[in-house]
Amino acid sequence: MSLELDKSGNSLRESFFSLQFHTDVARLLDVEHRRLVYHVYRVPLALKYTRFVIPKKSQGYRTILAPSSPLKIIQRKLAQVLKEVYKPKPSAHGFISGRSIVSNASSHTRKRCVLNLDLKDFFPSINYGRVRGMFMGIPYKRPPKVATLLAAICCAENQLPQGAPTSPTVSNMICAKLDSQLQALAQEYKCFYTRYADDITFSTNLLTFPDAIVRVVAEGDARQVAVGGQLRGIIEGNGFEINEAKVRLQERGGRQEVTGLTTNKIPNVRRRLVRQIRAMLYAWWKFGLDKAQAEFLARYDKKHRLPSKESPVFSLCSRAS
DSSP: OOSSOOSOHHHHHHHHTTOOSHHHHHHHTTSOHHHHHIIIIISOHHHHEEEEEEEOSSSSEEEEEEEOHHHHHHHHHHHHHHHHHOOOOTTBOTTOTTOOHHHHHHTTTTOSEEEEEEETTTTTTSOHHHHHHHHHSTTTOOOHHHHHHHHHHHOBTTBOOTTOTTHHHHHHHHTHHHHHHHHHHHHHTTEEEEEETTEEEEEESSSSOOTTTEEEEEETTEEEEEEOHHHHHHHHHTTOOEEEEEEEEEEBTBOOEETTEEOSSSOBOOHHHHHHHHHHHHHHHHHOHHHHHHHHHHHTOOOOOOTTOOOOOHHHHHHHO
């Protein structure tokens, strides 16, 4: 079984829209039909995926389902096809070539008000039925048997598994309607909208956001930020739930942040990160590379990684530069 497909983008796209039978899917993914069926349907779930948890940035844990090597190769090749098939909406910036947290944040620089909200349990909320229906619906319109097989390749335990190569692009395909509707809502009220995975951002240069998008309710000396009815209706109508704990309204005069970058003037990193980099460069110059790395790992390396990922090695970074 080859590790990746050697066809061009147009060829992959044409082949996808010609799929009629399971054997066509196997041919497209360059895998024997019997092996495809075996790895997707016959191998027990416990052998197809390795389950582990990693801490979230805020609180709680994120469950990761990492596919076994044979299934991962199949998913990688299907992901290669889906990236050619999916036409990104202008407002989508996550998991898309040529777009990033920088392009996402750029739409919200120098704005009077910025609204951030997260979709709760983003990948787990996209279940097998939604994925199968998406492959059968417009614009993909694949036959039910093909859609069933494609959804089975992409899903585990009735959800998109975090850790599968197909999940990022499939989530964007699922969110195409959501992106179109939220973009229309933003334009209706003279606002700007972007989405990076489960991270949704609206911004405006109006004095305040319209009530359709967000309302601020005074409760004594405090104020409560409530997502507007139209915005909430579109999100819930697309099968998602708002994480109420992560709704943030940021106004001019305070620090405004979008996908980890400050946007008050230009997309930029926090000053704290700049200070950390300066400290590491000084430690490198003063004490040498090994001691600089030791200090970094002890004081600053707080990122939660997959078990297969190692902490950064300064010597490799210096050779790459």
